[in-house]
Amino acid sequence: MIALSHVTKSFPQGRSAVTALQDVSLQIQDHELFGIVGESGSGKSTLLRLINHLEAPTSGTVLVDGQDLGALSPRELRVRRRGIGMVFQQFNLLANSTVFDNVARPLRLQRRREPDTVMQMLDFVKMAGHRHKHPSQLSGGEKQRVAIARALSTRPQILLCDEPTSALDAGTTEEVMAILRDVRERFGTTIVLVSHELDVIKSSCDRAAVLAGGHLAALTEVTPPPLRRGAGSYAERATEFLA
């Protein structure tokens, strides 16, 4: 479980400070697909970065499975972070490495050579056939699928996704969201998904936090849409969309 309790995060700015999050308390359960929505600047990315301790809270506590990551030594934190994968809007793939090498990299950093694991992950995101290509030869959706495979290569219990579909068109967005739903089904991963796109959160999340100006404006169950976008025939989807 991820538990934030009365978390405030301020960034110094000149002589004053910007408060990105103000007294936020929430819990994310294991295996949940949890959304974080809000307008630009509402504190979504900051909340996500607090979970793997890329940011430290100014006050309050962030516990992951009961553990305060801020209390760990740098070495312990590095080990702990292996259990928390991350996916970004701009994919962050290494341009000079092949698809295979990009996915293998987190394992190599742990001195693990597991080509079978890399291929399993590439199979899972349906990119095995592209393993010898470089990122510049891929579409945006393909790059994001590779980035997801890379994040999964070390089998994290938690996957943090920061606007993973914001650089993608609608059809590709649904493909990537379908993969994230499959990740949760197949591996039981807890997924925290930041997006400003309400339909992305609506299509996939169990619950969502709504942020406004750094405050937790609402914490809500998400009711799935009657028909998932991308599911059903074109005629069904067109009728649903237009009705």
Ligand SMILES: Nc1ncnc2c1ncn2[C@@H]1O[C@H](COP(=O)(O)OP(=O)(O)OP(=O)(O)O)[C@@H](O)[C@H]1O
């Ligand atoms: N490292 C930083 N230094 C100073 N201010 C920061 C820093 N990171 C975030 N902020 C400020 O904190 C506030 C929240 O930023 P954050 O990136 O969390 O919002 P967001 O909801 O993710 O926005 P967006 O959707 O535009 O990415 C903003 O006012 C931002 O300028």
